[in-house]
Amino acid sequence: MTDTETLLDYPLPRTDPLLPPPAYAELRQGRPRPVRLAGGRRAWLVTRYQDVRSAIADRRVSSDDMAENFPALIPLPPTPRALSMFRLDNPDHATLRRMVIPEFTARATRALQPDVERITHRLLDDLAAGPKPADLVEGFADPLPTLVIARLLGVPYEDHEEFQTNGRVVTSPTATPEEAGAAFAGLTDFMSRLIDRKQADPQDDLISRLVVNHYNKGEISRDDLVAMARFLLFAGHDTTANQISMNILFLLRNPEQLAELRADRSLVPGAVEELMRYSSIKQHDFIRTAAEDMEIGGVAVPKGDGIIFALPAANHDPEVFPEPERLDLRRDAHHHLAFGHGIHKCVGAPLATLELEVSLNAILDRFPDLRLAVDLTDVPFRDDMLLYGTHRLPVTW
Template sequence: MTTTEEPALQFPLVRECPFSPPAEYRQIREEAPVTKVRTPEGKQMWVVTRHEDVRQVLNDRRFSANRFHPDFPVLVEGGNALRNRPESERSMIAMDAPEHGPARRAVLGEFTVRRMEQLRPRIQQIVDELIDNLLAGPRPADLVEALSLPVPSLVICELLGVPYADHEFFQEHTSRLIKRTTSAEGRREAFETVRAYMGDLLAKKEAEPTDDLLGRQIVKLREEGTYRRDALVSLGFLLLVAGHETTANMISLGTLALIENPEQAAAVKADPGRTLDAVEEMLRYFTIVDAATARLCVEDVEIGGVTIRAGEGVLAVGLAANRDPEAFPDPDEFDIERGGRHHVAFGFGPHQCLGQNLARMELQIVFDTLLRRIPDLKLAVPVDELPFKDDASIYGLYRLPVTW
């Protein structure tokens, strides 16, 4: 990946305001929507910023998701240390066709709308119990600790069959993984620790398969003669990390959006039928994983009038795409009436987020319950004193002090 002109910008960029993308996103999208930038390692890659172009990249098989390839763009310093691992450890997020389809279909049935609806009563119970504890506790309270983190952590633990007693352990290590400031050695250590934990857990389930996602996968794959522990470790690792970090941060940011937009919060409270529309707008507006859709071009492709050559890295910038005025009129306005379900907060194409049905339902239940049970929820500190995750690959809040 070489060029005769050194790009001026280095990615990833940091948000200066929780409610706005980096200013450079708009400039790039308007002036050079497909342009080259520098990675933290000093290499070069393309960034794609228009909604239409981002969807094209994510849905085109000529852009590989294989993070094990030596030319795959790395967006955190030292991130390349994790790709020098056996290919047998690849999870579906790093697979291309034809391997990706069967791997995804093997677990897709666990995340259908129907199966997720079966979880609704239990998720509602979890949310109600946590809000009971919140209301009984001192004020102000940290909503991240009291609600945002425990809801998705409890849900994903029960779904996978991971003991919730271990949640502090895996949260500590996964938070190190997603911090851009973590050293290469620290990132490798956290990665190895969580994988070893998942391997030990699967060894126990192999002896006595449990009625949960991991246990059912063991039984199913054994019957098919395709069971490999390292492959299921990779799947469990992916679901555990993605299943709590993303939803936890969306609960925090979504709650902040409702507090800062009381008229829209009142509209949702008056008509819970609007909650899912509000959730879609929160997902679009914040796009917390805007730098996760990196790809490697494996065949020359023209995107937005620019030719990207085989062997060059590409980043499809979801946050820039979700603020594209060509796709979303007045994109910087938070508007629950928008109906913008064509956002790319969950990605697009064959790698679109597997757990999006679960995430939407968790968010719907949390916001409906919060608005009903604590209608006067408010910030306990000014917005500019909130600790946002400017140093993390998944945007969010470290703490959200609230009172009522």
């Protein structure tokens, strides 16, 4: 990149809280563009579906956040392997990923379905018995995936406020470096203490199995084990929580689509895929650097340059998804990029999909008259977070 190039400021602003930034539509008409991040760092912004899909699977694109020009969007100081396999390249990424893959296979996920359904119905019982209007985020969308991932990992649910609060600070681009560092240290201490307990008294949970099957055998270091457990805990609840609330909001804003879904529940699996495409809550966190000189979308990207893959832009590319700004629950959207693509495709995708399907079916059953309790303008959106969503979602019935 040269100083003579016109730089856009990133992140780009939204004008409609239910749609990606409108500037993406124009950007998709051209080649990847350089953008300027807060603090002056530069990166390439990639918006077209085919460019994003092919480049994020390219071995020359690196996830290593220790690279000099890595386009980090949160104020954490760079720490080697701090985000576990999420910010590692192969072979290290593959080594760590293989340790947890058995926990997220289709068979393993099916075995969790009774737990997911039990937790879902209990939370909705409590929501229905409580006052109206209710906050769907606080009463359902947040606790459901938190309880599920806590059960899977072996984390006591009574500790959820500690790790959720720290997690929100860590992923907020508006947090100061001191605030983000303190929150990250809190998450690290929390997970380190939990691993000590699992080593002393292993149970039937994922962290215990990592300790017994890999850590005790010297196959994973203490720091890597802490980092992996910390990453799985946060990634396993925050993404799904935001997706659940956005699913309901989008359906309430599209009553004809909602009526179709109520009339034909066989649409639910496809509807979940379309809702993930439509919302694309991972608005800022698919970031990389070029490990070698390469070309993306007809642009020469020199080795070391930062790259931002705009998943919301790619998932709204009309070349792939006709009329992308129209929610269509009958659309075949399974090839969306909400879970990423390539070696870093979300390892927990089967579990997240299960939670989204179960939660959607259960809400449709329990609340046939569900509606927003406030105007859309009064819904507080997470504009300042890596993951898009709502801080609160007041509903009534």
